[in-house]
Amino acid sequence: MxxxxxxxxxxxxxxxxxxxxxxxxxxxGDDTAAAPDSGSSAPATRDASDSPTSDSPPSDPxxxxxxxxxxxxxxxxxxxxxxPGADVPRSDCTAADLRVELVAKGSEMNSEYYxxxxxxxxxxxxxxxxxGLSLLDDGGKQIGKPATRSQDGGAVGNVVLDNGDSAHAxxxxxxxxxxxxxxxxxxxxxxxxxxxxxxxxxxxxxxGIQVCGGTFTTGPLVTxxxx
Numbered sequence: 454m455x456x457x458x459x460x461x462x463x464x465x466x467x468x469x470x471x472x473x474x475x476x477x478x479x480x481x482g483d484d485t486a487a488a489p490d491s492g493s494s495a496p497a498t499r500d501a502s503d504s505p506t507s508d509s510p511p512s513d514p515x516x517x518x519x520x521x522x523x524x525x526x527x528x529x530x531x532x533x534x535x536x537p538g539a540d541v542p543r544s545d546c547t548a549a550d551l552r553v554e555l556v557a558k559g560s561e562m563n564s565e566y567y568x569x570x571x572x573x574x575x576x577x578x579x580x581x582x583x584x585g586l587s588l589l590d591d592g593g594k595q596i597g598k599p600a601t602r603s604q605d606g607g608a609v610g611n612v613v614l615d616n617g618d619s620a621h622a623x624x625x626x627x628x629x630x631x632x633x634x635x636x637x638x639x640x641x642x643x644x645x646x647x648x649x650x651x652x653x654x655x656x657x658x659x660x661g662i663q664v665c666g667g668t669f670t671t672g673p674l675v676t677x678x679x680x
Contacts, residue, residue, distance in 0.1 A: 543581045543611055544649035550575030553645040554658035555624065558678065563631045567624040567660055568678045569671060571647055573614035580620050581611045585646035586671050588664065589655070590638065597637050597664055600624065606672035606679055623672040623679065624662070632666035639663050648674070 558566040587599040606623035
């Protein structure tokens with residue numbers, strides 16, 4: 454009986470030792486088994502402190518304001534007429550507030566000169582650039598071609614006009630003697646478009662102009678007729 458108990462105890466001890474051995478093998482398994490699969494589809498993340506490598510292409514430089522040629526959004530400054538330093542919009546004088554006329558200014562260098570005057574009869578306004586000028590007969594039909602642009606009289610600038618002020622442009626045509634009398638008929642009226650206007654102003658103040666040789670020019674509007 455004693456021997457039976459001893460055998461039973463030994464069998465139990467062997468069974469316990471075997472169980473402990475199996476548990477030990479599970480704990481001491483391969484460490485790489487827990488590593489994620491290299492083909493995992495989990496999204497990659499990038500740390501905010503990461504910087505591009507030296508192989509990354511440089512970004513395109515942004516153009517400067519001068520390269521863009523930014524437009525001038527400020528009001529135009531006065532060009533010598535009216536109150537100094539005033540800010541006024543460009544070419545806002547309207548036909549309804551303008552009176553026009555031609556004034557003879559004499560002959561020089563085989564040309565006849567005239568002063569095209571645009572006088573403001575309304576509130577303060579401005580003109581800038583060239584007036585459109587053509588000549589009309591008694592029936593209102595245009596004589597020849599409109600005046601073409603020239604640089605006579607100065608550079609283009611903003612001309613501010615208070616009530617009663619005038620802008621001036623140099624009008625020129627060859628003298629009769631130069632063209633051998635090849636001149637158009639004397640007009641009954643002048644027809645003038647102020648810069649920025651689609652409505653014309655007419656006047657019978659023609660100063661007796663006659664376009665000769667087919668040459669008829671007008672300079673830009675300026676603050677005074679050149680002496």
